[in-house]
Amino acid sequence: MEVKIGLLGCGTVGSGVIELVQKRQDMISRLTGLQPKITHVLVRDPQKPRQVSFIDEQLTTNADDILEDSEIRMVIETIGGIEPARSYILRALQAGKHVITANKDLIAEHGTEILETAEHAGVDVYYEAAVGGAIPLIRPLKESLTANEITDLKGIINGTTNYILSKMTETGADFADVLKEAQELGYAESNPASDVDGLDAGRKLAILASIAFHAKVTLDDVEVTGIRTITAADVAYAHELGAVIKLVAEGTDRDGNLTLQVRPTLVVKDHPLAHVSDAFNALYVRGDAAGDLMFFGRGAGSLPTASAIVGDMIEVLRNLRMDTALRVRQLLLPHKRVRRGQGEPARYYVRLAVNDQPGVFAQIAAIFGQAEVSMETVLQKRSRQNSAEIVIVTHEVGQEQVTKALNALSAVNDVQTIHNVMPVIGGAQ
Amino acid sequence: MEVKIGLLGCGTVGSGVIELVQKRQDMISRLTGLQPKITHVLVRDPQKPRQVSFIDEQLTTNADDILEDSEIRMVIETIGGIEPARSYILRALQAGKHVITANKDLIAEHGTEILETAEHAGVDVYYEAAVGGAIPLIRPLKESLTANEITDLKGIINGTTNYILSKMTETGADFADVLKEAQELGYAESNPASDVDGLDAGRKLAILASIAFHAKVTLDDVEVTGIRTITAADVAYAHELGAVIKLVAEGTDRDGNLTLQVRPTLVVKDHPLAHVSDAFNALYVRGDAAGDLMFFGRGAGSLPTASAIVGDMIEVLRNLRMDTALRVRQLLLPHKRVRRGQGEPARYYVRLAVNDQPGVFAQIAAIFGQAEVSMETVLQKRSRQNSAEIVIVTHEVGQEQVTKALNALSAVNDVQTIHNVMPVIGGAQ
Ligand SMILES: NC(=O)c1ccc[n+]([C@@H]2O[C@H](COP(=O)([O-])OP(=O)(O)OC[C@H]3O[C@@H](n4cnc5c(N)ncnc54)[C@H](OP(=O)(O)O)[C@@H]3O)[C@@H](O)[C@H]2O)c1
């Protein structure tokens, strides 16, 4: 039996979906007993040259052709952004269509509305492609690992910043130059804010944390620091310390108290996340029964993302075949609370510029001492006339203590600037 | 609504299942709307002291209490071995009970019989725990990644050998000593053959390959080399070459031609598998759409294994709630063929003992040259009177060529012994 599908959007991801469904037509029918058929493809500009070829009247600019067609059982959204994607998805759900989306912005911001609308309409929403591209993450968290209380998530979940930081590490170039190159190569958007300011990683962390911790988490709950302030100097110091800089997303659940952070992080080279380069993503998960787990793979790209979407499509086909829906529900535990600025104890990297004169370092050491932050490594370099650069790596210490020390430091006259503060992970302790 | 469950076996894994179900009772009910209740637990010796406490008449030595009880909807098998596990599982399936098992020996050897019996009876068999302990592997391969043609599997999937090889690397001790210690600590069985001869890894590879490549694969299809011949000398040479020795399972599908091998392998330290130590397992998967993926986690242990089993239990509860079965079927493609001795081109490590006299090395070099095997690195050491040890690392070469060169070598008078031959993975090329 044929199952009619409407595809919203035919860009990088949408065209990958068309290609993969064509390629796997036969296998999908054998696996599910049903034949998926993408009958309509919504685009803005039907004249645009495309990578894939179309059949019949497939291309349309009118969303109603999909949303009002009662024969269409499944809608795949690959438009991106909030509107009109949100309205289209809500209308599709209300019309009893199952929805698959790769839209992390939308799920992070309007996930609850979408899941509730789906539940009300008795249909399913799948979004494996929204986080980690090809890597199975959502489904393992929602299904395979459900016997666990998940306490920790930690990973690299934004490809653009990982590409930029990898290139900065390789070439020693500064952020702005690498960003420009990445934009020319199509690895970064012309408006890179969402990626380089850490918002994209923050949204993905919100999606993962909602599922793993059974809590309602949105971007507002995530403390986000981007990578704009990372300079070639930080990259060089990291190298001197045997580390690389990565944008790390981290969520913890300690007896119902959640902390959620996206921060540039010094990853010492003995830590597996140090080796996740370029367009790859990786996520660590710690469960109370399973222990530590890691998932690694391509976080984006046309076919990797389509792999996740078509995986979801096969799931919907299996549900249609079985005539079931809402098999896997989201669980929300009411007692979960988000705490800010109270991340797990960690070592911290602090880089600051100070007046180059006697006694300044003693003053800094005294402030760290008062805040009970002890120092593991200190690097000191004269950078220019009357200015010295100091890099401190602390011993493991609570985030609140570091904040206290930094507040005190910034009140000291001889401290010119606190350039960067980052946690350090990995490294024999 | 309560769902009655029978548990066969209450050892390491079974007691973990009882503990985890008790701990997660509330969460499982919220997630599935059903209350799992383990009403009977089959053991051999009811007097044995156990880690977990029992309720009512839970403990039994009579399998009929479970298999003949029509109220029991689900049977979890944690006995291990072929019989009586196989008969119990077949009887349970025929009686319309869903089955969950951690029994890799049984699935590898009698998987087809068991799956066919289940299909015939209209019930499900789940076995996530049989490979990779806590790591979600079976379900991602059967569900998330089904849009892919999977071409490569490569991993460390036996904990005992990985523990032994890790300890040999750390301490420089020889195989026999480390094995003895591992047995005393309970990390290796008193009869270690299944682990150290690579059979356990071979069975797990057969299970994974069946699913990933959609083919009927059993242990007989896997070329298996164990780790008994690995000596402290090999470990030391590996170290000199920047590598560690791991037991690597590898399966490839090239247009329907499968090769399946379990072999000790030199893993250069820049390769992620080099860092999978002790009781951890890891699996690389390459799909034509997804690209490279890696899954990592605990391969065994009471709660990690129970994590996978209770994950499967929740899946069965969801099916019961939806009143469905056989959602996810195994696909068997008839055109797949297993080839032997034709693994992917690789660099090879060869260690041999030769008569310590002029001209021997030239002879060896000539033989390699004739077989078109070129050498990348040669280490040569006088080991004792009239005997020298030569270690050669070749450039990348087909498995058949290496076999040809080795056959020619063993015919040379001055070659005393070919100690070990292993592929090399990782390392900048
Ligand atoms: N790219 C990746 O690797 C990746 C990975 C994971 C998730 N995602 C997510 O997948 C989604 C799609 O990303 P993409 O990279 O494929 O985007 P894209 O290449 O920009 O494609 C967007 C498509 O949507 C169509 N579209 C946009 N606005 C529309 C509107 N108002 N009405 C009708 N059609 C409209 C465009 O039509 P025209 O072709 O006519 O312009 C285009 O075909 C986003 O949510 C993104 O976050 C992407």
Ligand SMILES: NC(=O)c1ccc[n+]([C@@H]2O[C@H](COP(=O)([O-])OP(=O)(O)OC[C@H]3O[C@@H](n4cnc5c(N)ncnc54)[C@H](OP(=O)(O)O)[C@@H]3O)[C@@H](O)[C@H]2O)c1
């Ligand atoms: N251990 C792991 O980490 C691990 C990981 C993955 C998969 N597995 C698989 O899980 C299964 C169980 O392993 P395990 O380590 O839990 O084994 P185990 O500790 O030896 O436990 C076996 C249990 O089965 C019972 N049993 C054995 N033969 C029986 C019989 N004929 N009739 C009734 N009961 C019988 C034993 O009863 P008594 O207690 O009375 O002796 C014991 O409770 C195996 O298939 C193994 O391959 C184990």
